[in-house]
Amino acid sequence: MIIFNDVSKTYATRSGRHKVLDNVNFTIEKGQSVGICGHNGAGKSTLLRLMAGAEQPSSGAIRRSMSVSWPLGLASSFQSSLSGADNTRFIARVYGKAVDETLDFVEDFAELGEYLRMPLRTYSAGMAARLAFAVSLAVSFDCYLIDEITAVGDERFQDRCRAALQQRKEACSLIMVSHDPHTLRDYCDSGMAVQNGRVLRFDTIEEAIASHFVHA
CATH class of the missing domain: 1.10.8 (Helicase, Ruva Protein; domain 3)
Structure with missing residues (x-):
């Protein structure tokens, strides 16, 4: 399980502090496959790095009761x-x-x-x-984080990547960031949309995709 409790993340910029995520709350259960939608710069990759523990929140708390990978391909x-x-x-x-x-x-x-x-x-x-x-x-790992990595290499290597991820999905959690709705549908059951610093949780990946494209 991964639990975000009132998590915010800000970065220092020349014009001051920029808040990427604002009081985010959600829970991901072991065995779930979750797709994350959002436009460029919305905070999707930041969200994955926080899940992995590669970055720490500016405020709030993150709890993990399962082993979590670094973002695949990093x-x-x-x-x-x-x-x-x-x-x-x-x-x-x-x-x-x-x-x-x-x-x-x-x-x-x-x-x-x-x-x-x-x-x-x-x-x-x-x-x-x-x-x-x-x-x-x-x-x-109990949970694999994937950030737009399925497009790496030639077609043969991509096929091997897809087969390996489908195999992991049978026994583990997958959390995937992708701009490609078809890729998200292939791997994910439920979804999230990162919008204006908030993270919206959806029971199905189709709802997450629809929410993203409505607000894109």
């Missing part, structure tokens, strides 16, 4: 001077996973070839995203 926390393999080994040790088993999974899924043993600074953005997606799936 590569910014990797060490660029290390190879993809070394980054994978480090994350496996942090999460108590078998190192060789984790590396084998990432090598097979990311399909980076010799680049897996090369420094991350030599990767293209797409290669780094493929590595990050594979590492994310190699660690077991």
